[in-house]
Amino acid sequence: MRVDILTLFPEICRAPLAESMMKRAQSTGALQLHIHNLRDWATDKHHVVDDAPFGGGQGMVLKPEPVFAAVEDLKSEESQVVLMSPQGKKFTQAVAAELSRQPHIIIVCGHYEGVDHRVTEHLVDAEISIGDYVLTNGAIAAVVVVDAVVRLLPGVLGHEQSAADDSFSNGLLEAPQYTRPAEFRGWKVPDVLLSGNHGEIADWRKKESLRRTQQNRPDLQS
Secondary structure (H helix, E strand, O other): OEEEEEEOOHHHHHOHHHOHHHHHHHHHOOOEEEEEEHHHHOOOOOOOOEEOOOOOOOOOEEOHHHHHHHHHHHOOOOEEEEEEEEEEEEOOHHHHHHHHOOOEEEEEEOOOOOEOHHHHHHOOOEEEEOOOOOOOOHHHHHHHHHHHHHOOOOOOOOOOHHHHHOOOOOOOOOOOOOOOOOEEOOEEOOHHHHOOOHHHHHHHHHHHHHHHHHHHOHHHHO
């Protein structure tokens, strides 16, 4: 998979996407990551990419010209263009899985008061929001999306079943996990996990998954 990120703050993306599984994905060739400064597509000598909004209001809006120029330079017939925006569709594990099947994703990072709406109407394929809150810029959100998508690619995780067992993959939260020591400060690991009975362990995990979902995220079962 190839991922191109267009942002005013490339360094925000570089550091977290150069560690752990993301580093491994790039070293194995599963991920080709390219992080671009949107100002490189501005044509004036000051590399201006924003302007005041028509109709008045606070803040600045990203201009359409550099965004269109950048995406059109990078885009191919296989590309999926995504805009990170608080107004977008909620990012879920299902959306991550859908994006993981794309050969090329171009992520446009919103900033300021947003992006000229002609970008949304005529250039991008999808608007995505990682949650019901507003961040300083879309680069942070883009990192979240790339991490969630890339870890679903074949060979990125150490065990292929890991992604399938993740929270949200089957519509439920993952069951609790334990490791050594079997007793810590008087708190013991559930006996069933030490039993070696895989059938009983599977049943316990299913019940705990349901319990945890009902307790923490009942909306997932509505």
